[in-house]
Structures are given as structure tokens and as C-alpha cells.
Amino acid sequence: MKTTISVYAAFFFISVLSISCHKDSDVLxxxxxxxxxxxxxxxxxxxxxxxxxxxxxxxxxxxxxxxxxxxxxxxxxxxxxxxxxxxxxxxxxxxxxxxxxxxxxxxxxxxxxxxxxxxxxxxxxxxxxxxxxxxxxxxRNYKILALIAEETGKISRKQKKHAEALADFRGAFAIHRQLKDSMGIVRASLHMARSFLFENQWDSSHYYYNYALELTELKKYPFEISILHELGILYRSMGDLNAAEPYFLSAYQKESDEEKKYMECLSLGYLYMQMGRVQDARNYLKMSMNSTHAYTRIDAYTYLYFLEKDIDNFEEAIVYHEKADSITNAMEAVNSGELITQLQKQYEKEKLQNDNLRMKIQYTSFTLWSVVAFLAVASCMCYYYCKNREHKNKIIEIESQIKENEEQIKCYQQEIDEIQKSKKQMLEENRMLEETRLKVGELNGKIILLSMQNKTLSGLLKELGGELTVGVSSEQYISAFRLLLAIREGTLRGKLSDGERYKLLSLFDLLYCNYVTRLLEKTPSLTKRDLEICCYLKFGLNNEELARIFQTSSDSVTKAKGRLKGRLGISSQDDLAVYLGGF
Structure with missing residues (x-):
């Protein structure tokens, strides 16, 4: 009873847990x-x-x-x-x-x-x-295909394969236009504009920058400042510094992020330095010196160094150069420290991985050898178990066979006893049967002799004018006997007729105690040719004599005798004449 309650409680707990997990899964x-x-x-x-x-x-x-x-x-x-x-x-x-x-x-x-x-x-x-x-x-997920085209285009552009990059960006642009994805169109346009910029194809670059800017202003996307800044770079690269100024100023004025604003100041300062507007350049470059990014400050100090140097203000130039060098050295020290720390971490990580790998290899090796040993022991146990089981089964099988043989011996012994009991009776019956066959044969011979004597006497009687004639059956047997003698002596000419064959079969049936009748009773499937062969072999004729009777070759007679053995059910090695002689 307690076991049943425990099982039900466990089942209830598992059900509640599964329902809870299912609900959590649905919520997630x-x-x-x-x-x-x-x-x-x-x-x-x-x-x-x-x-x-x-x-x-x-x-x-x-x-x-x-x-x-x-x-x-x-x-x-x-x-x-x-x-x-x-x-x-x-x-x-x-x-x-x-x-x-x-x-x-x-x-x-x-x-x-x-x-x-x-x-x-x-x-x-x-x-x-x-x-x-x-x-x-x-x-056919075209949205992600466009993103993939943008990424592969970036990689090609980074590898300076501008033609391949431009092809990818064009593909992304076409897909975005087909999907009517305006933000995607802006991104693809910017990528193409930058590719044309790197190839110094100013007109195409300007077209796609302006196309992206118009769509960005229309949709209020957060790309406007970046596009304005890059348009300023485009015009600066073209050498049209006056045209570049309003774009840089507009980007600076619209930028709300303080750190990014310093970057715009740096761009404006460098532009004014190129335009020869020293004071404006100095003001914006000094503003960019307040950046928290070390590299921005380094660029600001470097530009100020060249600016002051160009106007022969060497003292200020040296100060800016030293500041730039100090920050650069500090950054190199920091980078070196970070690199060393990174290398140290990487070394420790690799060492830990190697230790773990070594332990894993040792554990795997131990496990493998344990499994091999276990399999070897298990194989030996299975082998001996199977061998022992096979041995026991063999013993049982032999014992069973011995018992079966003993029972068979008893049965055979009983049959021997019964045969021995009836042996005398069988011998007596066989002796009487043989005497009967001999007697019948003797009587048949006497009938034939008397029939021949009657034939002779009938001829004499006819010469004397008497009317007595020999019976039909006696005349038939005498004619058949004459044919048989002609066959034996080899004086037979021509082929036997059906009537003559019938007379011979009747004679053999008479001579050998219903021989033909007994053959048919034993084997009803015998043909007329088979019966004739049996009778001639019983009479003692050989293959050449049989060949003359049937007007065929000795080989054909041999094959016919082989088929006759099969019908009579005797072995092909047995002598057919011997078998029929004792039948």
C-alpha cells in the first residue's frame, strides 16, 4: 500500500513539474x-x-x-x-x-x-x-541576402577589390529597392558612395551621397551627420575646400554627442589649416584637444604642431610636438602593457587548455584501456560460457542419441525374434511355392509335348480320313513355341506381327506360371515393349537377339533395359536378367 502511494506521489510531482516547465517554456x-x-x-x-x-x-x-x-x-x-x-x-x-x-x-x-x-x-x-x-x-530570403551582400562588399573593399565590392553593393541596393526598404537603400547607397570615393569617381560618389542624404532627411534616419561629414571629405578630396566647409560645419552643429563633436572640430581645424585660415584652424583644433580619446588629442596636437611651424611659431610648435609625443609614448606603453597582459592571458589560457587537453587525453586513455580490459574479460567469460554450454549440449545430445539407439536396438531385436519365429514357416512356404512352380512348369511342358503329339496325330488322322483336329489353344502355343525356337536359332526373318507378339506373351504366361500377369500386378505402368523385354530376358535371350527381334541397335536395347529398371524399382547397378530370372 505504501509503495502504491509513493508511486502516485512521484507521478503527481513529475506532472506538476512538467506543467510548470511547459508554462515557463511558453512564457520564454x-x-x-x-x-x-x-x-x-x-x-x-x-x-x-x-x-x-x-x-x-x-x-x-x-x-x-x-x-x-x-x-x-x-x-x-x-x-x-x-x-x-x-x-x-x-x-x-x-x-x-x-x-x-x-x-x-x-x-x-x-x-x-x-x-x-x-x-x-x-x-x-x-x-x-x-x-x-x-x-x-x-x-529566396532576399532581405538577408541583401545584408550578406553588404557584408561581403565590405570585405572586398577592405581587401581593395573595389570592383567586386561595388558589384556586391549594387546587388544589395537592387534588392532593397525591390523590397522597398528605405533604410537598406540608404546603407547600400552609402556603401556605393564610399566605393566610388576610393576609386576617385567623384560624380558617382556625390550622386549616391546626395541620394542617401535626401532619403535620410525624409525618413528621419540617424545617418544625416555621418553623410554630411563624408560629403565634406568628398569635396576636400576633390580639392574644393570651400564646398567642403558647409558640410563639416553642418555636421558639427547637428552633432549632439560631445565626444563625436570633438571629431568634427578636428576635421574643421584640418580643413581650415588647408585653407590657410590659421585662427579658425587654431580654435577648432584647440577645442578637439579636450577629447577623452587619446588618438583624437594626438591628431589635434600634431595638426597644431604643423600649423604653428608653418607660421614660424617654433616655440608653440615644439610644445605641441612634445605633447603629441608624450601621449604617443604613453599610449605605446599602455598598448605594450595591454599586449603583454593579453599575451599573458593568452599564454595562461593556452596552458589551461593544454592541461585540460592532457587530462582529457589521460582520462580518455584510461577509459579506453578500461573498456578494452572489460571487453577482453567479458569476451573470455562469454567464450568459456558458450564453450561450457556447447559442451553440456553435446553431452545431452549424445546421451539422448544413446537412449534413442538403445530403444531402436530393442525394436530391431524384437523384429529379429519375430523374423526368426516366422523363418521356418517362410522357408516351408517358399519350398512349397518352388515345388508348385516346378510342377506347373513340368505340366506346361507336358501340355506342349502332348499338343505337338496331338498335332502330329491329327495330321495322320486327317490322312486316314478322320475328322478330329487339334484345339485352338494348343495350335496357338505350338506356333508361339516355334517362333521362340526360330528366335533362339537366329532363323527369324522379318519383323514380328502383333499377333505373333501376343502368342509369345501368352506362351510365356503359360510357361512361367502367369509371368506376364504377375508383372502387371506388380507394376501396372509397364508397356507392351517392357513386357516383351521381360519375357525374352526370362527365356535367356541376350542383347543381340533382342536387337534382331525389335530390329534396332544393341545400344538402344541397353537404354530400354535401363528405363525398365526404373519402372520396376530396382537399382541401376543390379542385373535385370538375374532379377527377372528369379521373379
């Missing part, structure tokens, strides 16, 4: 669905929702993979830097094993390529982009 699935809805229109909201999920490190299986992929996607859309590829690698590893969601696997490949590209691993990233492209091309 709903959260992920919401994140996907906000990912394109409000990526910051999607990131906030993902950060609100409690204990994401405890998620396992599909839930963990979905979270890792969505978090990577949200971070990418919010322009966040990736510190490592561990998060997206978790998703990629899961979807690569679980083949039920190939679209998720392809999406994980795409974002893994994005993370690698941010880590300056362009070649590796390209492989993942192309793998994702193959899948999305087969399912």
Missing part, C-alpha cells in the same frame, strides 16, 4: 517572439527585453541557442562591440547539430560572420557569409 517563447517583432523597428527595445530575462546563463538547449542568437543580433543592430564570439558560437553549435531548423542555423552563420568581421577576421567571416548565402538563396 512569447518573450522571444516579442524580441523578434521589435528587432528591426526598435532594436534598443529588443535589447532591453533580452536584458530583462533573469538568469540567461541557466538557459539550455533550444532556449539557450535562441537567446544567444537574438542577443547577438540585438547587439549588432545597436552598434555594440563584441568582446568575443562565445555567445554566437553557442547558438551556431546547437543549430549545426540540430538539423530541424536550417533557417536558424543559416542566420547563426551570418551573425557569426559579423562577429568575426568585427574582430578583423575577414577571411573566416567570408566563409560563414557564403555558407549562409547558399541557404538563403535556396529559400
Amino acid at each position: 517563447g512569447g518573450t522571444f517572439s516579442k524580441v523578434e517583432e521589435y528587432m528591426d523597428i526598435c532594436p534598443d527595445t529588443a535589447l532591453y527585453i533580452l536584458n530583462s530575462i533573469p538568469n540567461p546563463d541557466e538557459l539550455r538547449g533550444k532556449a539557450g541557442a535562441d537567446y544567444a542568437l537574438l542577443m547577438t543580433q540585438a547587439m549588432d543592430k545597436n552598434y555594440m562591440k563584441f568582446s568575443s564570439d562565445s555567445l554566437i558560437a553557442l547558438a551556431l553549435n546547437y543549430y549545426s547539430v540540430d538539423k530541424r531548423e536550417p533557417d536558424m542555423c543559416a542566420k547563426a552563420q551570418f551573425y557569426y560572420g559579423r562577429v568575426l568581421l568585427e574582430s578583423d577576421k575577414a577571411e573566416e567571416a567570408l566563409g560563414y557569409f557564403l555558407a549562409a548565402k547558399e541557404y538563403f538563396k535556396s529559400v
Whole structure:
């Protein structure tokens, strides 16, 4: 009774737990669905929702993979830097094993390529982009195909393959226009404008920059400042410094981020320095000196150094040069320290990995040898068990065979006793049967002799004028006997007629105590030819004589005798004449 109650309690607990897990799974699935809805229109909201999920490190299986992929996607859309590829690698590893969601696997490949590209691993990233492209091309997901084209274009541009990069960007631009994705059109336009800028194709670059700027202002996208700044760079590269000034000024005035504002000051200062407007250049470059970024300050001090040097203000120039050098040295020291720390961490990480690998190899080796030893022992045990079992089965089989043989011996002994009991009676009956056959043969011979004597006497009687004649049956036997003598003496000419064959069969049936009748009773399937062969062999004729009777070859007679053995049921090695002689 207690066992039954325990079983029911365990079943109830498992049911409640499964329902609870199912509800949690449903809630998490709903959260992920919401994140996907906000990912394109409000990526910051999607990131906030993902950060609100409690204990994401405890998620396992599909839930963990979905979270890792969505978090990577949200971070990418919010322009966040990736510190490592561990998060997206978790998703990629899961979807690569679980083949039920190939679209998720392809999406994980795409974002893994994005993370690698941010880590300056362009070649590796390209492989993942192309793998994702193959899948999305087969399912015709043009939106992601456009994103992949943008990424592969960036890699080609970084490798200075501007023609290939431009082809990818054109493809992305065409897809975005087909999908009526205005933000995608702006991105593709900027990529093409930059490619034309690197190729010094000013008109094409200017066209796509202005196209992206007009669409950005219309849709209120956050690309306006970046486009204005790049237009300033375009005109500065063209040598039209006056045309570049309003774009740089407009970017500076619209920039709200303080740090980015210092970057715009640096660009304006460098532009004014090129234009020869020393005071304006000095003012903006000094403003950029307040940046928290060391490299911005280094550039500011370096430009000020050249500015003061050009106007022969060497004291100020030296001061700016020393400041630039001090910051550069400090940065090199920091970078060296960071590099050493990074190398130290990498060394410790590799050492830990090697230690873990060595321990894993030792454990695997120990496990392998343990399994081998276990299998060897188990094999020996199985061998001896099977051998012992086979031995026992053999003993049982032999004992059973001995018992069966003993029982068979008893049966045979009983049969021998019965045969011995009836042996005398059988011998007596055989003796009487043989005497009967001899008597019948003797009487048949006498009948024939008397029939021949009657034939002779009938002829004499006819000569004397008497009327008595020999009977039909006696005349038939006498004629058959004459044919038989002619066959034996070899004086027979021509082929026997059916009537003569019938007379011979009747004679043999008479001579040998219903010989033909007994043959047919034993083997009803015998043909007329078979019966004739049996009779002639009984009479003692050989193959040559049989060949003359049937007017055929001796080989044909031999084959006919072989077939006759089969019908009579005797072995092919037995002598047919001997068998028929005793029949």
C-alpha cells in the first residue's frame, strides 16, 4: 500500500513539474517572439527585453541557442562591440547539430560572420557569409541576402577589390529597392558612395551621397551627420575646400554627442589649416584637444604642431610636438602593457587548455584501456560460457542419441525374434511355392509335348480320313513355341506381327506360371515393349537377339533395359536378367 502511494506521489510531482516547465517554456517563447517583432523597428527595445530575462546563463538547449542568437543580433543592430564570439558560437553549435531548423542555423552563420568581421577576421567571416548565402538563396530570403551582400562588399573593399565590392553593393541596393526598404537603400547607397570615393569617381560618389542624404532627411534616419561629414571629405578630396566647409560645419552643429563633436572640430581645424585660415584652424583644433580619446588629442596636437611651424611659431610648435609625443609614448606603453597582459592571458589560457587537453587525453586513455580490459574479460567469460554450454549440449545430445539407439536396438531385436519365429514357416512356404512352380512348369511342358503329339496325330488322322483336329489353344502355343525356337536359332526373318507378339506373351504366361500377369500386378505402368523385354530376358535371350527381334541397335536395347529398371524399382547397378530370372 505504501509503495502504491509513493508511486502516485512521484507521478503527481513529475506532472506538476512538467506543467510548470511547459508554462515557463511558453512564457520564454512569447518573450522571444516579442524580441523578434521589435528587432528591426526598435532594436534598443529588443535589447532591453533580452536584458530583462533573469538568469540567461541557466538557459539550455533550444532556449539557450535562441537567446544567444537574438542577443547577438540585438547587439549588432545597436552598434555594440563584441568582446568575443562565445555567445554566437553557442547558438551556431546547437543549430549545426540540430538539423530541424536550417533557417536558424543559416542566420547563426551570418551573425557569426559579423562577429568575426568585427574582430578583423575577414577571411573566416567570408566563409560563414557564403555558407549562409547558399541557404538563403535556396529559400529566396532576399532581405538577408541583401545584408550578406553588404557584408561581403565590405570585405572586398577592405581587401581593395573595389570592383567586386561595388558589384556586391549594387546587388544589395537592387534588392532593397525591390523590397522597398528605405533604410537598406540608404546603407547600400552609402556603401556605393564610399566605393566610388576610393576609386576617385567623384560624380558617382556625390550622386549616391546626395541620394542617401535626401532619403535620410525624409525618413528621419540617424545617418544625416555621418553623410554630411563624408560629403565634406568628398569635396576636400576633390580639392574644393570651400564646398567642403558647409558640410563639416553642418555636421558639427547637428552633432549632439560631445565626444563625436570633438571629431568634427578636428576635421574643421584640418580643413581650415588647408585653407590657410590659421585662427579658425587654431580654435577648432584647440577645442578637439579636450577629447577623452587619446588618438583624437594626438591628431589635434600634431595638426597644431604643423600649423604653428608653418607660421614660424617654433616655440608653440615644439610644445605641441612634445605633447603629441608624450601621449604617443604613453599610449605605446599602455598598448605594450595591454599586449603583454593579453599575451599573458593568452599564454595562461593556452596552458589551461593544454592541461585540460592532457587530462582529457589521460582520462580518455584510461577509459579506453578500461573498456578494452572489460571487453577482453567479458569476451573470455562469454567464450568459456558458450564453450561450457556447447559442451553440456553435446553431452545431452549424445546421451539422448544413446537412449534413442538403445530403444531402436530393442525394436530391431524384437523384429529379429519375430523374423526368426516366422523363418521356418517362410522357408516351408517358399519350398512349397518352388515345388508348385516346378510342377506347373513340368505340366506346361507336358501340355506342349502332348499338343505337338496331338498335332502330329491329327495330321495322320486327317490322312486316314478322320475328322478330329487339334484345339485352338494348343495350335496357338505350338506356333508361339516355334517362333521362340526360330528366335533362339537366329532363323527369324522379318519383323514380328502383333499377333505373333501376343502368342509369345501368352506362351510365356503359360510357361512361367502367369509371368506376364504377375508383372502387371506388380507394376501396372509397364508397356507392351517392357513386357516383351521381360519375357525374352526370362527365356535367356541376350542383347543381340533382342536387337534382331525389335530390329534396332544393341545400344538402344541397353537404354530400354535401363528405363525398365526404373519402372520396376530396382537399382541401376543390379542385373535385370538375374532379377527377372528369379521373379
